[in-house]
Amino acid sequence: MRGALYILSFLSVIGLAFWAYQENYKTQGAIREVRGLNARIGAAHARIRVLNAEWAYLNRPDRLRDLAELNFDRLELIPLAPGDFNSIDRVIYPYPEIVPLGVITDTVDVSTFAMPEGEDPL
Amino acid sequence: MINETLRRPLRPLARILRARDRGEDTSAIEAENLRLRQEAAQDRARARAEGRLLVLVGCFFLAFGAIGLRMGVLANTDAEEPRAEANGNPIIGQRADIVDRNGRILATNFETYALYAQPPQMVDPVRAADGLTAIFPELDRDRLIRDFTGDRRFLWVRRQISPEQMQAVHDIGDPGLLFGPREMRLYPNGPIAAHILGGARYGREGVDAAEVIGVAGIERYYDEVLRDPAREGEPLALSLDLTVQSTMEEVLSGGMALMNARGAAGVILDVNTGEVLAMASLPDFDPNSRPTVLTEGDRGDDPLFNRALQGVYELGSVFKIFAISQAMELGLITADTMIETAGPLTWGRFRIRDFNDYGAELTATDVIVKSSNIGTARIAMMIGADRQREFLTALGFAEPTSIEMVEAPTGAPLLPAQWSEISTMTISYGHGLSVSPLHLAAGYATLLNGGTRIAPTLVRQDGPQDGERVVSEQVSATARAMLRAVVTRGTASLGEVEGYDVGGKTGTADKPRPSGGYYDDRVIATFAGVFPASDPRYVIIVTLDEPVETSGSEPRRTAGWTAVPVAAEMIRRTAPLLGLRPDVDLATLEDITLTANE
Numbered sequence: 001m002r003g004a005l006y007i008l009s010f011l012s013v014i015g016l017a018f019w020a021y022q023e024n025y026k027t028q029g030a031i032r033e034v035r036g037l038n039a040r041i042g043a044a045h046a047r048i049r050v051l052n053a054e055w056a057y058l059n060r061p062d063r064l065r066d067l068a069e070l071n072f073d074r075l076e077l078i079p080l081a082p083g084d085f086n087s088i089d090r091v092i093y094p095y096p097e098i099v100p101l102g103v104i105t106d107t108v109d110v111s112t113f114a115m116p117e118g119e120d121p122l
Numbered sequence: 123m124i125n126e127t128l129r130r131p132l133r134p135l136a137r138i139l140r141a142r143d144r145g146e147d148t149s150a151i152e153a154e155n156l157r158l159r160q161e162a163a164q165d166r167a168r169a170r171a172e173g174r175l176l177v178l179v180g181c182f183f184l185a186f187g188a189i190g191l192r193m194g195v196l197a198n199t200d201a202e203e204p205r206a207e208a209n210g211n212p213i214i215g216q217r218a219d220i221v222d223r224n225g226r227i228l229a230t231n232f233e234t235y236a237l238y239a240q241p242p243q244m245v246d247p248v249r250a251a252d253g254l255t256a257i258f259p260e261l262d263r264d265r266l267i268r269d270f271t272g273d274r275r276f277l278w279v280r281r282q283i284s285p286e287q288m289q290a291v292h293d294i295g296d297p298g299l300l301f302g303p304r305e306m307r308l309y310p311n312g313p314i315a316a317h318i319l320g321g322a323r324y325g326r327e328g329v330d331a332a333e334v335i336g337v338a339g340i341e342r343y344y345d346e347v348l349r350d351p352a353r354e355g356e357p358l359a360l361s362l363d364l365t366v367q368s369t370m371e372e373v374l375s376g377g378m379a380l381m382n383a384r385g386a387a388g389v390i391l392d393v394n395t396g397e398v399l400a401m402a403s404l405p406d407f408d409p410n411s412r413p414t415v416l417t418e419g420d421r422g423d424d425p426l427f428n429r430a431l432q433g434v435y436e437l438g439s440v441f442k443i444f445a446i447s448q449a450m451e452l453g454l455i456t457a458d459t460m461i462e463t464a465g466p467l468t469w470g471r472f473r474i475r476d477f478n479d480y481g482a483e484l485t486a487t488d489v490i491v492k493s494s495n496i497g498t499a500r501i502a503m504m505i506g507a508d509r510q511r512e513f514l515t516a517l518g519f520a521e522p523t524s525i526e527m528v529e530a531p532t533g534a535p536l537l538p539a540q541w542s543e544i545s546t547m548t549i550s551y552g553h554g555l556s557v558s559p560l561h562l563a564a565g566y567a568t569l570l571n572g573g574t575r576i577a578p579t580l581v582r583q584d585g586p587q588d589g590e591r592v593v594s595e596q597v598s599a600t601a602r603a604m605l606r607a608v609v610t611r612g613t614a615s616l617g618e619v620e621g622y623d624v625g626g627k628t629g630t631a632d633k634p635r636p637s638g639g640y641y642d643d644r645v646i647a648t649f650a651g652v653f654p655a656s657d658p659r660y661v662i663i664v665t666l667d668e669p670v671e672t673s674g675s676e677p678r679r680t681a682g683w684t685a686v687p688v689a690a691e692m693i694r695r696t697a698p699l700l701g702l703r704p705d706v707d708l709a710t711l712e713d714i715t716l717t718a719n720e
Contacts, residue, residue, distance in 0.1 A: 046233055056227035056310035061368035079369070079695055082621050082704040 132156055216305055217334050218348045219357035220319065220341070222364040223397075223582050227357075229319055229341070229409075231334070232308040235288050235301040237279040238329065241270045244298030253294035254279065257287055270298075281324065282306050302329045307341075309409045314368050317403050317428040318360070318527065318580065321412035337412065338426070340580060342528040359582040361397030366390060369695045370400040374664070377688030378404055381669035385422065386688075387429035389563040389663040390696065393571035393652065394586040396579050398525070399660065399700065401560065403429040422667070429665065431525065432533045434556040437665070438631030438681075440650040441552035442498045445505065446486055447569055447601045448513045451593045454504045457487045457600050461497040472544055474499050477680075490604045491612035493628065495551045502550030507541045510549065516575065516592045517565040519557050526580045533558040552629055559663045562650055566661045570605075570625075570652045573598040606655040617651060617686040619693045621704020626651025626662075626689070628681035633668070644668050647681035649689040653697065654705065660697075664689040 068077040132155045138148050220229040244250055247270035255263040258280060269277055282304060283291070291299055307322035320339020324332045335349075336342035344358060370388050378386040390399040407413050407425040416424035422433065449455045460483045467474040476494050489497035502510060514520065522534045536556035538545040548554040557565075560578055567576040568589070575589030593601075605625030609617045613628045629648040632640035648665045652658050669684035670677045678684070697704075 049231060050233065052227060053230045053232050053308055053310060056230065057308075059226075060311045061314060061365065062312060065372070080698045082619070082694060082698055084698065085703045 130155065130159070132159070216355070217307065217322075218350075218353055218355055220348070221357045221359050222362045222367075223359060223399075224363065225357075225359070226364045227310055228315060228360065228362070228364065229307060229309050229322075232306045234282050234284070234304050234306045236281050236304045236332070237283050237288075237291060238300055238302060239270065239277050239279050240298050240300060241272070241274055241277070242298070244270055245296055247271050247298075250294055250296040250299060253296075254291070254299075257290045278327075300329075302331075304332055305334055307334050311364065311368070312410070313406045313408045314364070314371060315362055315402075316406045316409045317426075317431070318362065318401060319409050320528070321409040323412075338529065339527050343526050360580050361392075361395075361399065361582045362401075362580070363399050363699070365699050366696045367400040367402065369699060370692060371402045371404070371406070373688065373692045373695055374402055375404055377664075377691065378666065378669075381666055381671055381684045381688065383666040383669040383684070385429055385667035387433060387559045387663075387665045387667075388692065389430050389559050389661075390692075391563040391567050391576075391578055391661045391663075393567040393576065393658045393661050395583040396564070396567065396576040396587050397583050398560075398563075398578055398580050400696070401430050403427070403431075403433070428527075428529055428533075429667070430559045430663075431523070431527060432529055432558065433665075434533060434536055434558050434561075435646045435648075435665070436553050436556050436631045436634065437559075437562055437646065437648045437650075438552040438629030439493045439495075440562060440627045440629035440648050441555070442490055442493065442550065443569065443601055443605060443627055444514065444517065444565065445498050445502045445510070445550035446490060446604070447593055447597055448505055448510065449486075449501045450600060451513075451597045452505065452509070455486050455501065457485065457604065459486050460484070461486055461489050461494075461500055463489065463494045463497040463500075465496045467496045467499055467547075469499075469544055469547060472547075474547065487604050487607055490627065491607050493608075493613050498550045499547035502546050503543070505546070505550075507543060507546040510546050511541050513592075514549070514555070516590075517568050518575070518577070519555065519561055519565060523558070523560050523564060524577050524579075525560065533560065535561060552631060559648070559665045562648070563661050563663045566650050566652060566663070568592055570598055570602055570658050570661065572658075602652060602655045602658060605652060609651075613680075613682045614649060614651070614686045616682060617649060617690045617693075619653070619690050619697070621706040622693055622697050622702065623654035623656050623705060624651055624690070624693055625653070625655030626686075628686060630679065630681045643679070645679045647679065647685040649681055649685040651689060651693070653693055654702070656705075659702065660700065662689055662693060664692060 068075065071077075132152050133148065134151075134155075137151055141148050141151060216231055219227055219231070221227055239250075241247065248267055251263050251266035251270060254266060255261050261279070266279075279299070280287075283301075288301060291301075304324075309316075309319060309321075318339050320341040321337045322334050322341050323337050325335040326333045336345040340358075340360065341348070347353070348358060370390065374386045374388050377383075386402075386404045388400065388402045390401075391397070392399060405423075405425045413425060415426055421427060422429070427433065446455070450457070455461070462482065463476065463480045463484050464482045465474070465476050465479065474495050476492075476496055478492075480488075480492050480494050480497075484492060484494060484497055486497075486501070488494075489501070505513075511520075519535055520537065522531045524530065535558075538549070538554050545554050564576055564578045567578075568574065569592070572595050573593040574587070574591050576587055577589070602625055605627055606623065607625075608614045608627055609624050614626050617624050617626055627650055629646075629650065631646045631648070632642070633644040633646055634640055646665060646667060647669050648663065651662050653660055653662065664685045666681075666685050666688065670679055671683045672678075
């Protein structure tokens with residue numbers, strides 16, 4: 001009985017040691033992976049920053065103004081003026097689409113009153 | 123083993139029999155054996171206890187040994203950042219961006235490289251110097267060769283280089299030319315809001331990194347905050363609106379050119395929150411390559427000089443509304459009280475005149491509308507020096523503005539050394555007291571927003587400031603009505619912008635000579651206004667330095683002809699950008715065509 005206990009505890013020590021060894025390596029692997037990911041996130045951040053800076057630079061008001069002037073013939077962009085405001089009730093609703101009437105030649109034919117007995121309208 | 127397993131009996135038969143034969147006592151044998159047996163048991167117990175002690179000692183030794191060893195290892199290895207348990211983002215450790223109120227970038231960082239040389243590692247110094255001067259024409263070839271062949275071990279060649287230049291230096295292929303990563307502060311909008319942003323430069327520099335520190339403006343004021351890693355790169359949101367700021371600068375520079383002015387300044391301030399939506403000073407500069415401070419000539423001509431904040435001027439008649447509002451607040455007059463305006467008003471050796479003769483008396487409203495110095499001075503006399511000083515202090519004219527810029531303390535108002543009666547009279551119409559346009563904006567905002575104190579700020583706010591009350595709502599509304607009358611039938615008639623209900627006051631102040639006295643032909647023209655006057659949202663200040671309007675038969679310098687048209691154009695352009703809808707009957711607007719059925 002006691003011997004079995006010794007053997008069991010010995011085996012469990014071996015097992016735990018093996019488990020700890022594996023965990024250790026797994027942790028180190030995870031740390032390495034995190035480091036790699038962090039580096040990639042950092043690179044992505046740097047890229048985003050560069051793109052943001054470039055976006056801000058390309059959209060700087062001076063440049064947009066010059067572009068609007070250069071392309072005035074095509075775009076006819078002018079600065080926003082008080083006259084550009086309008087009230088919402090002056091915007092008309094689109095008219096409902098009207099079904100072209102030309103297809104229906106004789107409206108009486110499709111009315112149920114004119115339908116002959118026993119004939120399926122469909 | 124056998125001795126232990128085979129128990130020796132206490133009374134061995136052979137010895138007992140022999141002892142009986144000899145007639146001895148057999149119990150002695152038994153006692154003897156019992157003693158031996160007990161001694162043996164004692165020995166075993168002691169040995170086991172000693173063994174246990176030994177194991178325990180071993181355990182302690184191992185444990186303390188392990189701790190000691192670990193301590194030794196820790197003490198002897200280089201420090202390393204604990205990466206695995208780092209929370210937050212360890213990557214964003216750089217200076218935070220500055221953005222406008224809508225998140226558009228005003229200042230950001232750009233990764234670039236610095237070029238340095240290590241002459242001992244150089245293969246061909248002369249060729250390297252030739253190559254470098256071909257890429258960077260501003261470098262001195264002879265000096266480079268001298269540096270590369272001398273006994274210097276390290277030198278910076280360029281602080282920042284572009285990727286193309288970096289590739290070109292790579293192509294030289296000299297192992298003694300090396301690159302260090304650098305972070306560059308970039309202001310993508312160029313000179314827009316230059317005075318507010320200030321600028322940045324490198325602080326402590328190493329090969330692998332360099333500190334970026336703010337040198338002026340908000341970059342310097344919030345230097346610690348922007349560099350704080352705990353922010354994790356969260357941008358600093360200013361109250362500025364980039365579009366409004368850029369429009370203001372465009373209109374201001376156009377107006378400055380048209381009115382032949384030396385300089386110009388403009389401020390647009392939210393009357394309820396105190397947020398500065400736009401603040402400009404011309405001439406300006408590009409913060410990406412900040413010029414050095416002008417060491418000779420007039421400090422006011424330095425592009426780095428912020429007229430809106432640091433330029434303290436006698437702003438003239440724009441101050442009249444303060445005297446009249448205070449008199450109304452004190453119950454001394456109402457808007458319809460008749461004020462004596464017959465001139466000139468003589469006080470000791472001083473004579474106060476008006477631009478025109480306005481007759482014997484005017485109502486208080488007309489004193490403002492016609493901008494009568496005499497009428498205002500008489501009202502100031504009713505108020506008295508002490509109460510006037512208290513009131514102007516409450517409006518913030520006695521101390522530098524609390525705006526978040528490092529230059530703010532340099533814009534301290536110039537108060538008269540002795541607040542005499544004549545000072546009281548001249549200050550009432552804006553002479554003898556010098557303040558910055560930003561002070562004036564804050565004063566107008568305080569007076570016109572319903573009467574509560576406003577401190578201007580450059581950081582985006584969430585709600586209105588609940589400042590202390592300076593004047594009553596009633597006085598505030600009357601003051602707005604008076605300013606509106608100045609635009610509809612007074613000196614600022616060119617300031618009318620249809621639909622925006624502009625109210626405001628002009629001010630034309632002679633510039634003081636450095637030698638004393640005033641110039642005859644140099645003025646500071648100011649328009650201080652509020653729009654819409656019925657429901658105040660924004661205060662606008664436009665100041666032109668030495669403007670001359672030459673379209674007429676004789677040069678005109680008064681603010682009504684110079685600052686007011688510029689301000690009107692500014693309101694026309696910026697109010698729609700600020701989201702203000704013109705309050706007019708839309709059918710009358712020429713640009714709109716009815717879209718129905720057309």
